[in-house]
Amino acid sequence: MALIFYRAEGQTPNIIPQNKDGLTVVTTWVAYEKTVQADSNNRMVPVQQYVTPLLSDIQYATNKNFTKTVLYTQPLLLVRLPVARALRKVQQQLAPYGLSILFYDAYRPYAVTKKMWEIVPDERYAANPAKGSGHNRGIAVDITLADLKTGKPVAMPTPFDNFTEKAHHNYQQSDSAVLANRLLLKNTMEQNGFTALSTEWWHYQYKKSSTAFAILDLPFYLFK
Ligand SMILES: [Zn+2]
Numbered sequence: 001m002a003l004i005f006y007r008a009e010g011q012t013p014n015i016i017p018q019n020k021d022g023l024t025v026v027t028t029w030v031a032y033e034k035t036v037q038a039d040s041n042n043r044m045v046p047v048q049q050y051v052t053p054l055l056s057d058i059q060y061a062t063n064k065n066f067t068k069t070v071l072y073t074q075p076l077l078l079v080r081l082p083v084a085r086a087l088r089k090v091q092q093q094l095a096p097y098g099l100s101i102l103f104y105d106a107y108r109p110y111a112v113t114k115k116m117w118e119i120v121p122d123e124r125y126a127a128n129p130a131k132g133s134g135h136n137r138g139i140a141v142d143i144t145l146a147d148l149k150t151g152k153p154v155a156m157p158t159p160f161d162n163f164t165e166k167a168h169h170n171y172q173q174s175d176s177a178v179l180a181n182r183l184l185l186k187n188t189m190e191q192n193g194f195t196a197l198s199t200e201w202w203h204y205q206y207k208k209s210s211t212a213f214a215i216l217d218l219p220f221y222l223f224k
Helices: 029-038 081-097 110-119 176-191
Strands: 003-006 014-016 044-046 078-080 099-105 140-147 194-197 200-206
Touching: 044 081, 078 081, 081 099, 081 140, 081 176, 081 200, 140 176, 176 194, 176 200
Parallel strands: none
Antiparallel strands: 044 078, 099 140, 140 200, 194 200
16 A cells, blocks of 8 residues: 555545555655655654753764665664654653663664665565665664763673574573663563564664555755
């Protein structure tokens, strides 16, 4: 089904055509703005306007990531408006523990998902562009917990983008403090409307039914 995103009285509906995989991909700023006019929840907002302090370690902007390639230029942490509001609640809930969210990734342009797939065409490690990813829709984040004062990440079972069973939520062979950190992150995110992914302790998606938000293929600099 093509996504009908704007239909004012007496106007012909504007329809974003589907790509060869049947995905609705927003590729122009004009089309994106129309989705926002139709529903303000579609607005992409900088996380830094909602989460204070904003701690981040954007490894895709360096070559220190699983593709060993610089994937982002001019990176900006962006999510849809309701996702940003939920993240603000998470951050407020973590403060009494002396903790903060630390972001590895948020919105990822669809072109980057395609590039990742060219480098690593394996669904265990990268999202298949034929399906798209919650990151392309502006509703997924890759995060950990960090000390609110020092900004230093807390101990977790693995580093970010470790694709072994040690990164699974059901992996129990870490010490109890590490497991408690992973559980605190999961519980706090779930209480605020996010869904965990069983194989990646760092990945959270806002609400399970995600296709309400179109895939975006817009570069970061357009949002600056
Ligand atoms: Zn992710």
